[in-house]
Amino acid sequence: MGGFKLGKMTLGSLFKKPETVLYPVEKKEAPAGLKGHIVNDVDVCILCGICQRRCPCAAIVVEKPNRKWTIDKFRCVQCGTCVLECPKHCLSMEPGWPAPSKEMYIESVDVPEHPKPMKKVS
Numbered sequence: 001m002g003g004f005k006l007g008k009m010t011l012g013s014l015f016k017k018p019e020t021v022l023y024p025v026e027k028k029e030a031p032a033g034l035k036g037h038i039v040n041d042v043d044v045c046i047l048c049g050i051c052q053r054r055c056p057c058a059a060i061v062v063e064k065p066n067r068k069w070t071i072d073k074f075r076c077v078q079c080g081t082c083v084l085e086c087p088k089h090c091l092s093m094e095p096g097w098p099a100p101s102k103e104m105y106i107e108s109v110d111v112p113e114h115p116k117p118m119k120k121v122s
């Protein structure tokens, strides 16, 4: 019985389209519901550090004096906590996979100074 099933599967796979693609020439569409990867809109970020404190994997580092926001995507498990907790809503889950890499790396972005709001003169 098992041998019959296996034979049927083997024969069937001879006539099926392969599941694999010729990456990087061909790319697979991200499936619906894929959490993707974290992106920070640095023009809105205020370097408050809440994302760093809430991340269960210690994947985020916020350096306020140097105005740097850093994420180690190899530690991130795409739980989405930082996105939910960010008070400025500048973190989002971009659909699609992070770019493949031969080496582990840490992504760091410079957060620009935001102009202070003008004071009202009465």
Ligand code: SF4
Pocket (backbone or CB within 6 Å): 040, 044, 045, 046, 047, 048, 049, 050, 051, 052, 062, 085, 086, 087, 088, 089, 090, 091
């Ligand atoms: S919680 Fe949001 S605003 Fe605060 S440092 Fe993180 S990304 Fe920036």
Ligand code: SF4
Pocket (backbone or CB within 6 Å): 038, 054, 055, 056, 057, 058, 059, 060, 071, 075, 076, 077, 078, 079, 080, 081, 082, 083
């Ligand atoms: S998605 Fe989760 S694991 Fe990834 S950086 Fe945000 S809080 Fe950390």
